[in-house]
Amino acid sequence: MNAVDESQAEATPVRPRHAAPAADSEQAPTDATAVPPIVVDGLTKDFGRVRAVDALSFTVAPGRVTGFLGPNGAGKSTTLRVLLGLAEPTSGRATFGGVGYRDLPMPQQRVGAVLEPAFHPGRTGRDHLAVQAATAGATPRRINELLALVGLADAADRRVGGYSLGMRQRLALATALLGEPDYLILDEPGNGLDPEGIHWLRGFLQSYAARGNVVLMSSHILNEVEATVDDVVVIGNGRLLRQSPMQDLAAERRSIRLRVQDQRTATAVLDRMRLSWQQVDDRQGGFLQVQTTDPGAVGAAIFEAGLPVLELAPQEVDLESEFFALLGGQP
């Protein structure tokens, strides 16, 4: 048995299936009807001498879409595999409100997961779902609903061997949804989807989460998930680098280009305002890139210090650069 589940007695009670979601999905669930959060607590996973996950702790709240982000090899898949009972942790736990996957009653009906989609190429999409439906307790009607939901109704009776990567992703998602799970865990679900598919997935995940469910999706491309996720958990080298609402990350990206003649006095003003700044050289003698959501306040303070402002213009820091900075320059 895995080591993630030794104290069921302390576990948060799991929500009765199909109970109403929490009224206020912004808050951690406090009532018995809310889906308990995913809790990763001091998780470490070694493969021989490789430490894939290193004392990692974070929570994933219901009612929100959480992006699990990090570059290739950061430890995302390993964390998800431990959470899903597919790998043993070296130490620590990854649970659904305190209950390990293997100790959940009817886990296939509580947790839907899309890891690396693998299908029998000779089966049709409908057959694949029918085979899986038996374990997930789904009816033929549910299969039809799901095929329509993921946009595969017309391709349902074609062999999966002829499906595109995007169609396979859609079928994998339909499979994960068979048991009407409270938890949806997706490893790089955007892989192979065209822009229309990504747009559809975004809307689907947001409405799924809005019903009080827990949605955790991994990606190594921050730009890809920016418009989809409410919260981000960023890891690098198996360690937690950041957990915050996406909004906060987005706000930090707002900066201004401030051009003054006397940069030294200007930076003293910025330091007093406790703003982060960076000197950037260009052909016009350089400028200060200042992280702020209030350009007016910066302009006023610089003016009060008696400095003529040569330029003050809003600037968007590319999200991928922000991600890169967070990773401390890791590729």
Ligand SMILES: Nc1ncnc2c1ncn2[C@@H]1O[C@H](COP(=O)(O)OP(=O)(O)OP(=O)(O)O)[C@@H](O)[C@H]1O
């Ligand atoms: N079964 C395994 N045996 C040995 N090393 C492994 C195994 N699985 C993962 N690793 C190593 O653990 C580290 C984390 O890998 P993991 O696949 O979890 O990262 P990831 O963030 O999901 O990356 P990717 O997006 O490339 O899948 C990597 O160094 C990887 O080589």
